[in-house]
Amino acid sequence: VAGKPLDKFIKIEHKIRMLSLNDVFSEEELYEWEKRSLKLLNLAKPAIRNRERADLTKFNYFCEVKFDGLAVSLIYEKGKFVRGATRGDGFVGEDITQNLRTIKSIPLTLMSKTVFDIPDYIEIRGEVLMSKKTLIRLNLVNDKNGKPLFANSRNAAAGSLRQLDPQLASERELDFFAYDIAETSNEKSLLNHSDKHKYLKKLGFQIGEDEAICKNLKEVINFINKFEKIRPGFSYGTDGVVISVDDLKLQEILGVVGKAPRYMAAFKYPAEKATTIVKDIKINVGRTGVLTPLAIFEPTLVAGSTVSKATLHNMDQIERLDLRIGDTVVIEKAGDVIPKVVEVLTRMRIGKEKKFKMVEKCPVCEGIVEKKYIGNFQSSYSKGPRISGAPNPGQTISHRTLEISDKSSVAYYCINSKCSAKNERYLDHFISVFEIYELGPKILRRFKDEGLITDAADVFTLKKEDIAPLERFGEKSAENIIKEIELKKKIPFSKFLFALGILHVGEETARDLAISFGTLDKLINSDIEKINEIENIGGAVSKSVFNYFRDKSNLNFIEKLLKNGVVIEKAEKNKKGKLSGMIFVLTGTLFQMSRELAKEKIIYFGGKVSSFVSKNTSYVVRGEEENHLSSKLKNAQKSGIKIISEKEFLNMLQ
Missing domain, CATH: 3.40.50.10190 (BRCT domain)
Structure with a gap:
């Protein structure tokens, strides 16, 4: 039953982090994954030799279909569904309980079985999906009403769960498939991952029918090949097979690295390929000013949709492929979604193909283009003075040397701070990180063209009376925009850092910086060595962060944001600080x-x-x-x- 429409989605912290999976794309990579797992288990033998398990390297695998949907977490207390949330960044998601209650395959009350008691507490992980048939029906309605079409069922499912009105979500006919139990008060009865699936089924959850316990990788590969044959006719979108070490004790020993568990891998099927002709190579200007070459080719049907362009990433990629304008190329959709040029068919050249040369001026603002080394900066001890500017091989920074390894690549940047394309991309990024969903790229362009905003900080000074008079807006639309902007002024420190768009600083790095420094003032006033001490942050990143906060224009922008009402939430300091200062x-x-x-x-x-x-x-x-x-x-x-x-x-x- 759908509840009342919400004003906003509330943030919710996951008790146990929601992880991602590492991908493997071939049998060879699958065997490499097994080799790494066995090595770790062999190393662990001396420390746990007195435990029940005699041989850690003999175990079963559990295979299941990897659905292509939206991962969510469901919490049940005393058998009642009390809360559901999106994955978010793995640590914090959004409370979408009302929308999840409208999905018929999510039991609001757990079923009671004789073998297993209903647990006092259980957290279930699973995937929200939209069937292929439902997607076709939804897109027909959208097309008739002049609304945008969904590219795939995953996007449609995600968009449906983000509706503030649960009635709209209920009309989308979503489905839920459970795949894991994150935590339960009844865990003693669960020895294997396959036991979790049996338990989920007994509690009334829908799970994937195609699954198997395999004794070795040969059986795993047979399962993968078997499912590949039936995959095209599957009712739901899938993007591979998940292989798990079945024994939960071994999962605990193998642990987690980064965002992914070592005891699981996702086998991705080879992408569907097609051939086409490259008509042109254009340049896209990114939010940092990086110039990215884009292959423009004849519209081509691949993996169920028509594509006409693909990123070439950088000049190194063009040179590796020996790609020229006019070439016949092989394209594929990476992960069945993103078009990618994988091969140039040089044998089909006729002599009229043209080599591509990187532009000397920005194609948008005609500003100066600068060539920079990027990538693998290695940190090592060295004595020397602090330097400024971009690092060169052998130069020293605050007693640490930054050296560019052989694997470094070259990137080209528009260095004009007033470049309209660069600023537009940055504005899109900033608003996206702040999660102001009412402000899409087209609306932001409109506001800039109308003179309502000049940069991201101006968004927080917008008023209803500025927006309402604009054509195709009106009072209600303006009110919704202002309401959401006000709600999103408060932001966690880590997300604020990510929103700033500092070169080399992604979500994970921003989180590491926020946890380490706690406040913006401490980070701004830090020296480069302090930044460099943080785990997983190397010389290139620390140099970029340090230089960003030495730039007056960046500090002025931050000051303007704070003046306009943005509130940065201090990174949460732990109450149990027994290791504080260490x-x-x-x-x-x-x-x-x-x-x-x-x-x-x-x-x-x-x-x-x-x-x-x-x-x-x-x-x-x-x-x-x-x-x-x-x-x-x-x-x-x-x-x-x-x-x-x-x-x-x-x-x-x-």
Whole structure:
């Protein structure tokens, strides 16, 4: 039953992080994944030899279909559905409980079975989907009413769940398939991932019918090949097969790295390919000013839709492909979504093809184009003065050298700060991160053309009387826009940093910076060494962040945002700060928990994690198999930094 329309979606923090999956694209990559898993399990043997399991390297795999929908989390208490949320960034999603209640395949009350009791608490993960038939029907209605068509069922499902009025969501005929249990008070009965699926089915959830327990990768590959044959006629969009180590104890040992679990992999089927002719190569100007070549080709049907362009990323890619205007090329849709040029059919050349040369002026503003080295900057110790400007090989920055490795590539940038294309892309990015959904790119262009805004900060000074008189807006539309802008003025520190569009700073890096510094003032006043100490942040990133906050125009923009009402939420400091003020460096493999979990524990208890040893390091945590002295251990001994075992580290967390 649909409830009342909402004013906004409330943010909700996930008790357990919602992870993504690492992809594999071939049998060879699948065997490499298994090899890495076995290596980690072999390393773990000495630390858990007294446990029940004798051989850690003999186990089953569990295979299931990977649906292409929107991941959500459902929480049940005493058998009643109480809350549901989107994945969001994995840590924080949006409360969409009302919309989820309209989906018939989501039980509002769990079924009772004799073998399993209804748990007091259970958190279920699954995928919200729209069937292919429903998508066709919805697009026919939209086309008739002059509304935009959905590109695929995944976008349609996501758009439906983002409706503030649950009545609209209920009309979209969405479906839900459960695939995991994140946490339950009845977990003792669950020994394997396959047990979770059996339990989900007993509780009344819909799960994928195509699944199997496999003894080895040969059986896994047979499952993959079998499903590939029936996949085209499947009722729902799918984008591969998920392979899991079935034993939950082994999953715990393998742990998580970055955003993804080591004990799971998503096999992606080879993309459908087609041939076409490149008619032109145009330049797209990005939000940082980067110039990206774009292949324009004859409209071609591939993987169910017609495409006519594909990004070529950079000049290196053009040179690797030896791509020329007029070439016949092979294109595919990466992940069945994004068009990509994968091969040039040089044998089909007729001699009239033209080599592409990067422009010397920005195609939009005719500003100066600058060539920059990007990519793999390696950090190493060196003594020397602090420098300014872009780093060159061998130059030193605050006692750390930035060296460009052989794998670095070249990018071209429009350096005109007033470039309209660059500023438009940046504005789109900024508003998207602030999640002001009422302001799409077309509306933002309109507001700029009408003189209502000149930059992103001006958005927060808009008034209803500015917008209402504009053609095709009116009082109600203007009121909705202003209402959403007001609601979105408050933003977490990490998202604010991401919105700023600092070169090399994505969502993960922004989160690392926010957790490490806590406030904007502390980050602005920090030196480059402090930034460089953060785990996963190298020299190129720290240099970019440091330089950004030395630029007066950037500081003026931030000041304008704050003056116009933007409120930056301080990064949450942990109440349990037993590790406050301590900086840890991890080396070697930990057995009781994954390195990723160890990092999260350190941060949770108020500490920080660094990727290298410095005078500020408090402890170096040594993995059990580190019998030789790694560079981190040598530096720790040389500097008199205390080296502790994993057991000592765990005792600190008690």
